[in-house]
Amino acid sequence: MDKVACCCLRNGAPSQSFSKPSLPYTIARSASLPPPPCRRSISILRCILTNPKRATGNGVIVDVATGRTTNTKPGGGSGGAGVSSFDFEQYMSTNAKAVREALDRALPDRQPERLSEAMRYSALSGGKFVRPILAIAACELVGGSAAAATPVSCAVEMVHAMSLVHDDMPCMDDDALRRGRPATHVAFGEYTALLSGDALLALAFEHLARGCVELGVTVVPAERALRAVAELANAAGAGGVAAGQVADKASEGVPVSLAMLEYIHLHKTARLLEAAAVCGAIVGGGTDGEIESVRRYARSVGLLFQVVDDVLDVTRTSEQLGKTAGKDLAADKATYPKLLGVGQAQAYAAELLAMAEAELQGFDADRAAPLHHLARFIAYRQN
Numbered sequence: 494m495d496k497v498a499c500c501c502l503r504n505g506a507p508s509q510s511f512s513k514p515s516l517p518y519t520i521a522r523s524a525s526l527p528p529p530p531c532r533r534s535i536s537i538l539r540c541i542l543t544n545p546k547r548a549t550g551n552g553v554i555v556d557v558a559t560g561r562t563t564n565t566k567p568g569g570g571s572g573g574a575g576v577s578s579f580d581f582e583q584y585m586s587t588n589a590k591a592v593r594e595a596l597d598r599a600l601p602d603r604q605p606e607r608l609s610e611a612m613r614y615s616a617l618s619g620g621k622f623v624r625p626i627l628a629i630a631a632c633e634l635v636g637g638s639a640a641a642a643t644p645v646s647c648a649v650e651m652v653h654a655m656s657l658v659h660d661d662m663p664c665m666d667d668d669a670l671r672r673g674r675p676a677t678h679v680a681f682g683e684y685t686a687l688l689s690g691d692a693l694l695a696l697a698f699e700h701l702a703r704g705c706v707e708l709g710v711t712v713v714p715a716e717r718a719l720r721a722v723a724e725l726a727n728a729a730g731a732g733g734v735a736a737g738q739v740a741d742k743a744s745e746g747v748p749v750s751l752a753m754l755e756y757i758h759l760h761k762t763a764r765l766l767e768a769a770a771v772c773g774a775i776v777g778g779g780t781d782g783e784i785e786s787v788r789r790y791a792r793s794v795g796l797l798f799q800v801v802d803d804v805l806d807v808t809r810t811s812e813q814l815g816k817t818a819g820k821d822l823a824a825d826k827a828t829y830p831k832l833l834g835v836g837q838a839q840a841y842a843a844e845l846l847a848m849a850e851a852e853l854q855g856f857d858a859d860r861a862a863p864l865h866h867l868a869r870f871i872a873y874r875q876n
């Protein structure tokens with residue numbers, strides 16, 4: 494079994510349902526975090542962790558053991574009987590396989606050989622493919638096909654892969670281990686790693702533009718493709734990942750407020766997950782209202798992703814993570830566990846999850862099921 498499928502089987506099941514957030518909270522409204530989660534938030538989290546089968550509040554019941562959802566809303570679901578079922582593990586492994594194959598075709602495999610090898614090493618080394626699958630799920634949510642999202646899904650994974658390559662380099666986080674094997678600069682040397690990251694970033698936009706053109710205007714009209722290119726470029730650059738990373742580096746060893754920590758995480762991590770989902774919804778033909786709901790969903794999921802990442806960094810081993818554990822502490826970085834404590838960071842994660850899922854309530858339950866499960870998968874991932 495490949496790492497993706499194995500990871501889905503291990504982590505995909507804990508897809509419990511969640512109560513509504515106990516505190517009114519909107520990420521877009523506030524530059525700072527809400528007050529630390531109160532006792533009620535924490536009890537909600539305990540409930541989430543211990544109750545194997547609960548209603549989500551939007552009529553969907555999720556079974557932890559099987560990952561299957563049942564839509565209890567009268568008339569909900571596609572079967573007309575008010576019941577729908579969704580196999581998250583199958584959805585993840587099928588889409589991950591398709592993304593891997595599409596990336597394999599999109600990446601260079603010829604001259605210059607060493608550069609191509611380094612690009613393939615970074616992009617095809619067993620990532621979870623959360624961002625590409627978010628793009629596909631968002632595209633399908635608004636009525637588009639998985640095929641329409643293929644160029645977007647490859648492009649976001651290329652940007653993600655390049656960010657990991659640069660992040661591991663000595664001038665950044667100086668990490669020798671990534672996905673359980675030597676980081677790209679360790680395997681290929683620094684200048685090749687740096688340039689392979691640059692080449693992946695350039696290829697992301699070439700592939701997105703060309704891929705949409707090849708699909709044809711009946712699948713992805715040119716205006717949608719251009720909007721997606723602009724969204725992804727903004728997310729990668731000074732409007733997103735690069736801005737978050739520079740703030741993150743500058744904050745090492747100095748006192749950091751919760752507001753600054755949120756800024757870092759919303760830009761360094763959440764912005765790319767947001768762009769993945771938003772680009773998916775754009776190429777899928779979503780209305781402006783739908784695209785903005787997807788954006789709010791993905792921003793919460795993106796922040797959740799980083800809160801969970803911070804918690805895993807202090808609760809898991811390097812072996813379990815496939816990357817160096819405890820490195821945030823070692824670098825004296827601000828993290829949610831450091832500022833809030835592990836318990837409250839987890840309670841905050843539960844609130845973000847509930848906020849994300851609330852954004853899906855206006856959509857068809859069957860089409861929204863993958864995004865519900867993805868949010869829970871991110872909340873409960875173990876690496």
Ligand code: GRG
Nearest residue numbers: 620621656657659660729734735738761762802
């Ligand atoms: C994008 C222009 C541009 C520059 C990059 C180095 C850098 C600037 C940014 C670092 C961004 C970064 C690495 C953020 C951390 C995000 C994060 C938690 C990654 C882990 O994602 P997973 O768990 O990884 O999805 P896998 O291995 O599954 O793909």
